Amino acid sequence: MNPKASLAVLAGAAAIWCASGLLSFSDELHSSPERPGNSGDDPIRKPKDISGRSIKCPRVRAVSAGWDGEEGTTGWLFRNDPWMAYQRGREEFIREFSVADGAFGEAGKMAGQVLEDQTTKMMTRDHVASCTLCHNVPFRDGGAGVTFFKNGGTGRNTTHTFGSGLVESLGWQLRLKILEKGDLNRDGWIAKGEADRVRAIVENLPQDAEGEHVSVDFGAFGDLDGNGKPDLNPICLIHYVDKDGKRVSWARNLTDEGVAGYTIEFQIFGWGHRKGAVASTLRAFSANAYDIHTGLQAFDPILSEEPNHDGLAGTSVAGMPQFISGRTRDRGVVKDERGVSKEDPDRDGVCEEITSGDLDLIEWFQMNHPSPAEKLLTPQRRQGRALMTSIGCTSCHLPDWHLEAGDAANADYTKRYLGDRRFFDLAVTANPATGRLEGRVEMRDPRKREAFRIRGVYSDFAHHDVGPAFHQVQFDGSVLKKFRTAPLWGVGSSAPYGHDGASLDLDEVIRRHGGEADASAKAYAALSEADREAMLAFLRGLVLYSCDDLPCDVDGDGSISPNFIVAGQDTGPERLNPEWLFRVPGRIEGMVTNPDGVKVKSFALTNLMEAYGGKLKWLRDDDGDGFPDARFEAVRK
Ligand code: HEC
Ligand code: HEC
Incomplete structure (x- = not known):
């Protein structure tokens, strides 16, 4: 009997409590999206990906704990191995969840928020298996993407989430400044x-x-x-x-x-709604997106308990206060003796589909996600930038915000800012000699909560009525007239435009402005063609980029090495692969012979378990049931 099968027998009782154990024990049933293998492995037992860019880790539900938590818990990772926490959070964002993980369960149903008639649902559910399938450009990052049926038949376009950690902290600051x-x-x-x-x-x-x-x-x-x-x-x-x-x-x-x-x-995120239809924090946004889009319900006390009955829920390990509006459907009221929530709200037989720890990680990934970049400021783009101000675009699309330093102990609660909670900043600039975008990793101490200047976000984060061409007739006939000033960072990479993605290029969406933006839209239309081109060139230069491919100084030595050596292997040009910054850096396989008989460089890892902490107490899952073994140790004994 192989060790997995014998554990399956041992855990037979567990399977009665919660079918997830049963499903994951069987390799046949597990339509796993993981490719942990390298060239030396049997490709059937262990699928591989020589590019190293697929999901590598077997799915194990993360365990939430504070910064002094035990080995392998989320707080421990944030403190001791922040890049691994980031990469694991990223895997949660790009992972295509399988039925064995609990994906779907109420497919075809309408669910979630209702519109103004209090009955019509805002959208369908269970439509895709991964965040990345919508947030797809660029692939593998918090990209922009598809338009789908939401709020109304004209649909909603997927925003990018580059820089969203800064935006989240700014949202809290704006709340305090208003109060x-x-x-x-x-x-x-x-x-x-x-x-x-x-x-x-x-x-x-x-x-x-x-x-x-x-x-x-x-x-x-x-x-x-x-x-x-x-x-x-x-x-x-x-x-x-x-x-x-x-x-x-x-x-x-x-x-x-x-x-x-x-x-x-x-409600700093999203295009705009009349009431609390999208979440105000990355954690709640993620929990809600998992539920609505992929049929995965989170059990998360941090989002679901409201200690003072004042609208505020708990504070996440990453330091973000949560709102009770983000409470999750799985409340964990009924638990089995292992502590696993048995509620299974979508009745698909998989319990605790997303844990508090999983939310810690996906929050950590998005919170630390690099911001959009700007291409070379040519004389033409500089002129376009000046026009943005002179014709009034920046009265709404305001360029910079100052994130105040954290001040949790201030006697005046309206000054208890969060500051910058990220563990690194990626400074991306255009190399004047080559025009190419290059990154530089700047490590930050998330617990210092320093001030930060958010540059070039181009939004006042207020809702405006920009005219009837933007009004959205919702499914129930109610009309949404006001939208959040769309932040323009990344706009050169995120076509199509508008909440409905109905404007296929930048010129079109600018001309579509009316209402409160009527004067500046008219001024734009009246510009000379050269001036308009300058503005468009400016906007086209506000871009997203693929974090995996961006040439980048990751080790802070002031240069981008053409042969970046990690764990004794030449990984090629230096770039931001988080695996190389782990506490135990990922060691790539290096040169191998491919099926064509040609030598290629394999980026599959030969030390996967060590690099990804698969042996750490709270991540170790020897029986492969998707829960860390330590959670059940007491019960097994
Ligand atoms: C079915 C497509 C789809 C999927 C899947 C999806 N999203 Fe989104 N996402 C959207 C759309 C559309 C918006 C804009 C929503 C709106 O304002 O109406 C959005 C907005 C967001 C935002 C707000 C960004 C901002 O600055 O406004 C975040 C954060 C986010 N999504 C995270 C996630 C996460 C995390 C997942 C996976 C758990 C996910 N999304 C899955 C379509 C999707
Ligand atoms: C009164 C405030 C206001 C002014 C002034 C204004 N905008 Fe906008 N802009 C908005 C709002 C609100 C949206 C979002 C519309 C939506 O959600 O469909 C938007 C959307 C956009 C978009 C689309 C972004 C995307 O990601 O889809 C671009 C580009 C844009 N504006 C550029 C401009 C330019 C250039 C000017 C000056 C000529 C300008 N705007 C003036 C409020 C304004």
């Missing part, structure tokens, strides 16, 4: 009458900083138009509260019984 203006007595919420006529005006940069200064007006705190809701910009999702600041979950208006005021969530 600073409206919560005059600092009790954590805004009472009716407390600041009715005050406007929530936020500056993008500190007063003395260089750069283009813009004040963003996020609206008034009171209900001056008498529709029962605060007149804040719709990017602020309202949570109504009672006289003690506790959330009144069913309330929809300031006039509802028991409502004394409200607090806000800053």
Whole structure:
């Protein structure tokens, strides 16, 4: 009997509790997307990928713990092996989940958020097996991508998630800066009458900083138009509260019984919705996307518990406060004796499809994901950039934001900024001699929570009505008129454009602007052809790039080596392969003979288990059931 089969017998009881054990024990049933092998392995037992770019790790559910957690838990990885945590999080983003992992389960059903009629569902579900199938350009990174049926029949286009960790932290900062203006007595919420006529005006940069200064007006705190809701910009999702600041979950208006005021969530992600239809944090966004798109439900106390009943859930290991609006469907109310949640909300027989630890990792990947880059600033592009300001585009597409340094202990809660929580920054610049984009890894200490200047994001993160050509008629007939100013970083690589992807090129989407952007759109149309070309050249130069292929100084020696040596092997031109920065660097196989009899360089790893920490206590899964063995040790004994 092979060791897997004997364990399957031992774990027979486990299979009764939760079918995931049963499915994963059998190689026949496991339609695994993994290619852990190299040229020396039997390609049937161990599929290979000589390019080294497929998923390598067998799936094992990660275990969440704080920064002082035990070996192999997520906090331990963040502290001791941040690149491995990043790469494992990336694998969760690009992995095509199989039925054995619990993918799908309610296919064909409509699910999730409802629209304004309170009945029509916002989208279908269970349509793809991986984040990457939508976030596909560039492939293997947090790319932009497809348009699919969502909100309305004209659809929603997939945004890229480059730089999304900076955007997430900025979202929290904007929430605090708005509360600073409206919560005059600092009790954590805004009472009716407390600041009715005050406007929530936020500056993008500190007063003395260089750069283009813009004040963003996020609206008034009171209900001056008498529709029962605060007149804040719709990017602020309202949570109504009672006289003690506790959330009144069913309330929809300031006039509802028991409502004394409200607090806000800053919905920084997505194209724009009228109510809390997309999540405000990367963790909640991921949990929701896994559920809706791939039929994988997360069991995550961090997202699902609301200790003070004030709209805030827990804080993730990576340091992001969560909102209760992101709570997951699997609440873990019923657990088996191994501690595995038995709820299985989609009834496909696989339990705890996504763990808290898995969310830690996919959050870590997206939070640290490099930002978009900018091509060479030629005289033409420089002129185009100047026109962006002079014809008023940057009044909405404002270029830079200052991320304040973290200040968790400030006596004034509205100053408790998060700062920069990333462990590295990838500075990408165009080499003036060759025009080629080159990267430089700059390590950062995530626990220092330093300030950071977010450059060239080109958004005020407010919703605007940019005219009827953008209005979206939703499935239920309600009309969405306001959208988040689309951040323009990466826009040169993310066609088609607009929330619906209906504009196939940049010129078209700019001409489509009207409404609040009418004057600047008209000014654009009236420019000389050369000036318009200059603006388009500027925008085309705001690009995404493939992190795997970007020539990059990863070891900080000031140059990009043509023969970057890792673990004794020549990996070729230096580039950002996270595996080479692991605590135990991945050792590539090197030159092998391919089926054509030709010598090629194999990037498959010969030390996969060691590099990816497959023997660490909380990652080790000898029985291959997809759960680390340590979770069940006590039960097996
Ligand atoms: C079926 C296609 C599809 C899949 C699969 C998908 N996404 Fe998305 N994603 C979208 C679309 C469309 C948007 C824009 C949503 C909107 O505003 O309506 C988006 C937006 C996002 C954003 C917000 C980015 C921003 O700056 O606004 C994040 C973060 C994100 N997705 C993460 C994920 C993760 C993580 C997964 C996998 C667990 C995933 N997505 C799977 C289509 C998809
Ligand atoms: C009043 C605010 C406002 C002004 C002024 C404005 N825009 Fe926009 N812009 C938006 C909004 C909102 C969207 C998103 C529309 C949507 O979601 O469909 C957008 C979308 C875009 C897009 C598409 C981005 C994408 O990823 O799909 C481009 C390009 C763009 N704007 C360029 C410009 C240029 C160039 C100007 C100046 C001529 C300009 N905008 C002026 C608010 C504005």
